[in-house]
Amino acid sequence: GQQVMQIPQYQHVQEGEDFTTYCNSSTTLSNIQWYKQRPGGHPVFLIQLVKSGEVKKQKRLTFQFGEAKKNSSLHITATQTTDVGTYFCAGDKYGNKLVFGAGTILRVKS
Amino acid sequence: EAEVAQSPRYKITEKSQAVAFWCDPISGHATLYWYRQILGQGPELLVQFQDESVVDDSQLPKDRFSAERLKGVDSTLKIQPAELGDSAMYLCASSPIRQGGIQYFGAGTRLSVL
Incomplete structure (x- = not known):
């Protein structure tokens, strides 16, 4: 079945450093979504990417969708303590269920 | 801002007991979606x-789990016997469209089975 892999599993950065998490699907996706889950919280939608090669920015966050629509990345510039949490990608394969990756845990040292 | 409501927030039960979770x-x-999230993993539908x-409901263990949404509004997820x-977080999410839409998650019910 469809699988979504995320790396790294965990990253600890100094405040002000950049952070990137990568997401890879075993199959071509119709769209990919990114969610953030704060410690003790629930997943909160960040963004959806639909087009091949699409790049979207939200302030310090940059999201990319690969040309083959099988991979994606989230890059945070100059991390802040408020960025702490687990970032999940979730792949949607043309009307099938949304499949979540295992997430990347981000910790920020101030 | 509208939210997905879930109750209870926490549930502790003994194995073989029945438990039920509610979502609005x-x-x-x-x-409406029900997910299970095991610590350190992503939500699983x-x-x-x-x-x-x-x-x-292809991933629902139907021998012990059941779910219903009788009037198409709120929903109940039951486990019997636990x-x-x-033991996991049970998350409910809703979306305004059937496929590919943004999902809005509730705060979840954390279940501990002893």
Whole structure:
């Protein structure tokens, strides 16, 4: 079945450093979504990417969708303590269920 | 801002007991999801409803789990009997469209089976 892999599993950065998490699907996706889950919280939608090669920015966050629509990345510039949490990608394969990756845990040292 | 409501927030039960979780989606959202999230993993879909109908329950352990959304609004997820391996966070989410839409999650019910 469809699988979504995320790396790294965990990253600890100094405040002000950049952070990137990568997401890879075993199959071509119709769209990919990114969610953030704060410690003790629930997943909160960040963004959806639909087009091949699409790049979207939200302030310090940059999201990319690969040309083959099988991979994606989230890059945070100059991390802040408020960025702490687990970032999940979730792949949607043309009307099938949304499949979540295992997430990347981000910790920020101030 | 409208939210997905879930109760209880926490549930502790002994194995072989029955437990039930409740979810009230955002008003007007026809699609409702139940997910299970084990610590350190991403949410895993258990069941998806479109209005009152089940769209996908392929990952629902039907020998012990059941879910219903009788009037197409709120929903209940039941486990009977609970097993130790059922300890997890149970998340409910809703979406205004059937497929590919943004999902809005509730705060979840954390289940501990002793």
